[in-house]
Each structure stands twice: as structure tokens, then as C-alpha cells.
Amino acid sequence: xxxxxxxxxxxxxxxxxxxxxxxxxxxxxxxxxxxxxxxxxxxxxxxxxxxxxxxxxxxxxxxxxxxxxxxxxxxxxxxxxxxxxxxxxxxxxxxxxxxxxxxxxxxxxxxxxxxxxxxxxxxxxxxxxxxxxxxxxxxxxxxxxxxxxxxxxxxxxxxxxx
Numbered sequence: 001x002x003x004x005x006x007x008x009x010x011x012x013x014x015x016x017x018x019x020x021x022x023x024x025x026x027x028x029x030x031x032x033x034x035x036x037x038x039x040x041x042x043x044x045x046x047x048x049x050x051x052x053x054x055x056x057x058x059x060x061x062x063x064x065x066x067x068x069x070x071x072x073x074x075x076x077x078x079x080x081x082x083x084x085x086x087x088x089x090x091x092x093x094x095x096x097x098x099x100x101x102x103x104x105x106x107x108x109x110x111x112x113x114x115x116x117x118x119x120x121x122x123x124x125x126x127x128x129x130x131x132x133x134x135x136x137x138x139x140x141x142x143x144x145x146x147x148x149x150x151x152x153x154x155x156x157x158x159x160x161x162x
Contacts, residue, residue: 001150002026005160011081013130014060014102018140020161022079022101024087028094028150034071037094037115041067046117046149048124054105054114057128058082061099062135064122065142067149068103069094073112078104094150096157100131100139119145 005021029036034051041049046067054068054077074090081102089095097103099122118124122142131139148156 001028003156003160006080006085008080008084008101011083011102014058014081014084015062015100015131015136015139016060016080016102017098017100020065020098020144022098023096023157023160025094025096025150025156027092028069029092032069032071032092034069034113034115037069037071041069041115041117041149044147044149044152045120046145046147047120049115049117051113051115053108053112054103055126056105058102058104060102060127060131061097061124062127062131062139063099063142064118064124065099065145066097066124067094067117068097069115069150071113071115073109075108075112075114076106078102078106096149098161099142100136117149119143 004024007021008016144161
């Protein structure tokens with residue numbers, strides 16, 4: 001597994017995160033299925049686990065960090081708001097999006113499925129407009145999760161977010 005990190009600055013109305021980088025885990029789980037990502041997220045204390053796709057409109061979460069694991073298929077996602085960067089993802093890849101990070105599906109294969117989850121106690125709201133001052137304060141003050149959704153207690157966000 002290789003991990004890439006990227007910090008996004010505000011982009012149009014999308015705040016992104018002022019301090020935490022987005023993390024891309026290439027081949028996070030080799031030959032992964034959605035069930036494999038569900039098991040890893042659950043084992044590492046991430047909650048609210050769901051399976052679906054990624055919305056085809058730009059949005060972000062002000063009350064939660066989010067992990068996305070590609071359980072099948074492939075997709076092209078725009079991360080970081082309208083002026084962000086495009087990423088091609090395949091089954092086995094995962095993203096950790098710090099609160100405030102914009103994301104949008106630009107196109108995906110018919111079999112594309114993503115598994116999402118959030119740190120325990122965080123609220124995964126869906127925001128499609130500029131953040132208020134209160135939302136910006138929430139984004140900046142959310143605690144770093146105690147475990148990485150893939151690596152557990154060592155590695156991953158434990159290295160990049162602390």
C-alpha cells in the first residue's frame with residue numbers, strides 16, 4: 001500500500017480543511033471487496049458504515065471526517081472543490097477526507113461501489129453551500145480519530161494527522 005497526502009486550500013464555496021491533508025491509500029486492501037472494507041472500518045472503530053456511490057455534485061461534511069473505500073469498479077472523483085484535483089480510483093483504493101473537503105463523482109463504472117464510514121461520535125452532514133463561521137469552527141476543531149480506518153493504531157492518519 002502506498003499513501004499520498006494532499007492539502008487543499010479553499011475552492012470557491014468549498015472550505016476544505018485548513019490543517020489536515022486528504023490521504024489516498026492506493027491498494028489499501030489487495031483484491032478488496034466492499035465486505036473487506038466494512039470489516040476493516042468496523043474493526044478499527046469507524047461507524048455509520050454504508051455502501052453506495054459518491055454524489056455527482058460537489059459537497060462536503062462539516063461535522064465529520066470520512067473514509068471511502070472502493071469495494072468494486074472504478075471512478076473519477078473531483079476532490080477539493082471546483083478548483084480541486086481529479087483522481088482515478090479502482091477497487092482496493094481508499095480515501096480519508098478530513099472534514100470540509102469537497103468531493104464529487106465525475107463518472108464511474110457500472111459496478112462502482114464505495115464503502116463509507118466516520119469516526120465514532122462525528123456527524124456526517126451533507127453541505128452544498130458555503131460554510132458559516134460556526135461550521136468553519138467545527139471543521140477546525142474536530143478531533144483527530146484515535147484509529148486509522150485501515151491501519152488501526154499504527155500508520156496512516158496516525159502518522160500524517162498527528
